Amino acid sequence: MSAEPGPSPYDILFEPVQIGPLVTKNRFFQVPHCNGMGYRDPSAQAAMRRAKAEGGWGVVCTEEVEIHPTSDLTPYIELRAWDEKDLPALSLIASEIHAGGALAGIELVHGGLNAPNLTTRETPLAPHHLPVATYGYPPVQARAMTKEDIADVRRWHRQAVELSLRAGYDLVYIYAGHGMGTAQHFLSPRYNQRTDEYGGSTRNRMRLMRELLEDTLEAAEGRAAVACRISVEEPHVPDGLRREHLEEVLSEIGELPDLWDFVQGDWAEDSNTSRFSPEGGQEQLVRGLKQLTSKPVVGVGRFTSPDMMVHQVRSGVLDLIGAARPSIADPFLPNKIRDGRLAQIRECIGCNMCVSGDLTMSPIRCTQNPSMGEEFRRGWHPERIRPRHAPERILVVGSGPAGLEAVRALGLRGYDVVLAEATRELGGRVVKEAALPGLSAWRRVVDYRLQAIAGLPNVEIYRESRFSADDVLEFGFEHVVVATGSSWRADGVARWHTSPIPIGTGAEVLTPDHLMRGERPSGRRVVLFDDDHYYLGGVLAGLLRHEGYDVDLVTPAPLASAWTEQTLEVEKVQRDLLLSGVRIRANEVLMSVAADSVRIENVFTGAPQELPCDTVVMVTARLPEDALHQQLLAAAANGSLRSVEAIGDACAPGTIAAAVWSGRRYAEEFGAEPGGRGASLPRREVTELWSPPGPAPRSTLA
Ligand code: ADP
Numbered sequence: 001m002s003a004e005p006g007p008s009p010y011d012i013l014f015e016p017v018q019i020g021p022l023v024t025k026n027r028f029f030q031v032p033h034c035n036g037m038g039y040r041d042p043s044a045q046a047a048m049r050r051a052k053a054e055g056g057w058g059v060v061c062t063e064e065v066e067i068h069p070t071s072d073l074t075p076y077i078e079l080r081a082w083d084e085k086d087l088p089a090l091s092l093i094a095s096e097i098h099a100g101g102a103l104a105g106i107e108l109v110h111g112g113l114n115a116p117n118l119t120t121r122e123t124p125l126a127p128h129h130l131p132v133a134t135y136g137y138p139p140v141q142a143r144a145m146t147k148e149d150i151a152d153v154r155r156w157h158r159q160a161v162e163l164s165l166r167a168g169y170d171l172v173y174i175y176a177g178h179g180m181g182t183a184q185h186f187l188s189p190r191y192n193q194r195t196d197e198y199g200g201s202t203r204n205r206m207r208l209m210r211e212l213l214e215d216t217l218e219a220a221e222g223r224a225a226v227a228c229r230i231s232v233e234e235p236h237v238p239d240g241l242r243r244e245h246l247e248e249v250l251s252e253i254g255e256l257p258d259l260w261d262f263v264q265g266d267w268a269e270d271s272n273t274s275r276f277s278p279e280g281g282q283e284q285l286v287r288g289l290k291q292l293t294s295k296p297v298v299g300v301g302r303f304t305s306p307d308m309m310v311h312q313v314r315s316g317v318l319d320l321i322g323a324a325r326p327s328i329a330d331p332f333l334p335n336k337i338r339d340g341r342l343a344q345i346r347e348c349i350g351c352n353m354c355v356s357g358d359l360t361m362s363p364i365r366c367t368q369n370p371s372m373g374e375e376f377r378r379g380w381h382p383e384r385i386r387p388r389h390a391p392e393r394i395l396v397v398g399s400g401p402a403g404l405e406a407v408r409a410l411g412l413r414g415y416d417v418v419l420a421e422a423t424r425e426l427g428g429r430v431v432k433e434a435a436l437p438g439l440s441a442w443r444r445v446v447d448y449r450l451q452a453i454a455g456l457p458n459v460e461i462y463r464e465s466r467f468s469a470d471d472v473l474e475f476g477f478e479h480v481v482v483a484t485g486s487s488w489r490a491d492g493v494a495r496w497h498t499s500p501i502p503i504g505t506g507a508e509v510l511t512p513d514h515l516m517r518g519e520r521p522s523g524r525r526v527v528l529f530d531d532d533h534y535y536l537g538g539v540l541a542g543l544l545r546h547e548g549y550d551v552d553l554v555t556p557a558p559l560a561s562a563w564t565e566q567t568l569e570v571e572k573v574q575r576d577l578l579l580s581g582v583r584i585r586a587n588e589v590l591m592s593v594a595a596d597s598v599r600i601e602n603v604f605t606g607a608p609q610e611l612p613c614d615t616v617v618m619v620t621a622r623l624p625e626d627a628l629h630q631q632l633l634a635a636a637a638n639g640s641l642r643s644v645e646a647i648g649d650a651c652a653p654g655t656i657a658a659a660v661w662s663g664r665r666y667a668e669e670f671g672a673e674p675g676g677r678g679a680s681l682p683r684r685e686v687t688e689l690w691s692p693p694g695p696a697p698r699s700t701l702a
């Protein structure tokens with residue numbers, strides 16, 4: 001007879017919660033989140049959401065769903081509920097969420113001022129004549145809505161609610177958060193200066209939201225719960241929503257929806273990265289709001305610690321633990337907490353690589369969870385992998401993110417795996433980068449994998465073992481994975497310069513590798529040339545400035561760390577660098593380096609300038625550490641090895657997410673037939689073609 005498990009401090013997280021007519025099985029709530037798949041890849045989205053439902057989330061929601069062609073968010077790829085044609089995709093997603101064991105939520109939005117309608121070419125609708133407020137400054141203006149337009153939006157919203165119910169959703173959202181919906185644009189004094197009954201007082205400005213909620217409740221007729229997602233504030237902008245407005249909303253209509261979902265400001269404020277906000281960063285903002293309504297409250301905060309989750313519930317901040325990113329990094333987080341497998345939680349590192357999927361209109365990806373977005377496309381699962389095809393033994397050289405993930409996944413498949421690492425510490429670049437300011441959470445990439453590997457008896461690890469090709473052959477390995485990483489270049493080559501630039505004798509040039517090893521410029525005046533454009537240039541400029549160096553950040557891009565626009569960090573990066581005293585020299589390129597100065601040029605005019613400088617830090621391109629790979633390829637060619645492959649940065653330097661993914665891919669495809677390694681392509685979803693009605697007209701030309 002097996003004993004029942006005793007009470008756990010986390011039992012409170014597994015209590016059911018009443019949301020209107022629904023009862024959830026626990027407090028784990030996957031709030032709506034974008035994924036770059038939307039209407040283009042609905043089957044991929046369905047499989048992704050199902051994995052989370054299987055992993056124990058009580059409620060799993062879609063992303064924002066456009067309710068009408070005047071709510072067309074092109075170029076971004078979200079779901080659509082424009083008409084009947086969207087029903088199959090919406091139904092598939094709801095039914096897969098149900099099959100996984102969760103309730104299904106849908107987040108309906110009329111994008112209004114946020115929807116440039118680039119596909120439909122409809123005129124955007126807004127409280128006023130204003131330029132659309134979305135990414136990238138599209139030259140599109142919205143027009144002020146008439147009373148008829150308001151009636152139309154209500155009717156379209158109601159139709160979308162009915163479509164959602166037919167598709168099987170249990171919970172329907174009205175979206176008034178992140179500055180992304182007409183309901184919020186009307187509520188916000190920033191966007192609404194109308195003089196009719198929809199403008200002026202907070203009561204008037206919330207009128208449309210109240211009407212949408214009433215319409216939705218009426219259409220739902222108790223068959224679905226109704227949630228409202230709302231921004232608590234619009235900080236850092238003139239005339240934005242303030243907490244007192246929200247308190248007034250709650251005092252007026254706090255009892256109307258079945259659930260309140262509180263978010264912070266716009267998306268960049270809400271989805272803060274670990275570099276700029278700790279776990280639970282929204283607590284102060286949301287604290288006290290729950291006491292203004294009897295309805296349950298959900299909120300987010302990159303929650304991965306069950307103790308933090310319990311604290312949110314016990315201290316009366318939240319009823320439901322909302323998560324987007326923690327559910328992306330670990331779809332099985334609730335089940336792991338339930339089963340007491342806390343060490344196995346794959347904690348979100350707060351890097352926003354997932355967000356970059358949506359913002360680059362590509363399927364979602366995650367640094368920690370390489371199966372994210374690949375559930376349908378490649379058949380990968382966040383927790384399972386098929387058993388080994390044969391009792392093979394594989395050597396993995398290098399313990400960075402690529403090597404560690406390959407070892408973990410190959411080990412899970414049941415192969416005998418040997419990991420050789422040149423240094424004492426495992427983790428490669430992640431360990432070094434995690435020691436930089438703001439990046440400590442990144443260590444979780446290594447921690448998760450080391451604990452997983454520790455439970456695998458078929459994996460052997462050799463530290464301080466720099467392997468040569470001779471070692472590999474001497475030990476009789478037949479399959480070798482080379483994950484030896486990359487090194488930063490010091491010659492200026494990257495995007496702008498594709499050949500080395502002149503560097504004079506006596507000039508001091510350092511790279512991120514030097515700085516991460518603890519080396520520092522010998523003089524005070526530093527020019528950091530960033531032609532990489534992701535986080536490292538900005539992080540290192542900030543670090544050097546903090547240590548007292550006089551720093552010029554020279555970049556051919558219009559902003560420092562320009563690609564962090566895709567991770568919603570770019571504004572915070574500029575702010576922090578400027579406040580710290582780093583001089584950002586945007587649209588400038590480093591042309592040559594002398595012992596005590598550098599020459600830079602404007603990228604548009606070519607206007608030269610000389611800057612005094614003691615040391616240059618090049619954050620440019622990297623080169624793979626591929627000497628071992630090349631030697632082993634030669635050995636494979638003469639039959640001494642059966643297979644050899646470079647993965648991660650040793651193949652082509654990229655992000656940590658790409659390195660983890662390539663390790664997983666190797667493990668997934670090892671032993672695959674036919675076609676061999678690397679031959680697999682992701683499954684595609686192809687839009688149904690339009691068939692012309694009747695026979696095609698015959699040509700009159702001979
Ligand atoms: P990636 O991001 O592709 O995983 P990293 O640079 O993070 O690459 O990791 C590469 C790792 O490989 C480092 O820890 C490095 O010490 C190790 N390494 C490099 N060359 C060898 C070698 N010949 N033998 C063993 N380990 C090596």
Ligand code: SF4
Pocket residue numbers: 324325326328329347348349350351352353354355365366367368369
């Ligand atoms: Fe978290 Fe980064 Fe994964 Fe997003 S990509 S879920 S932020 S680990």
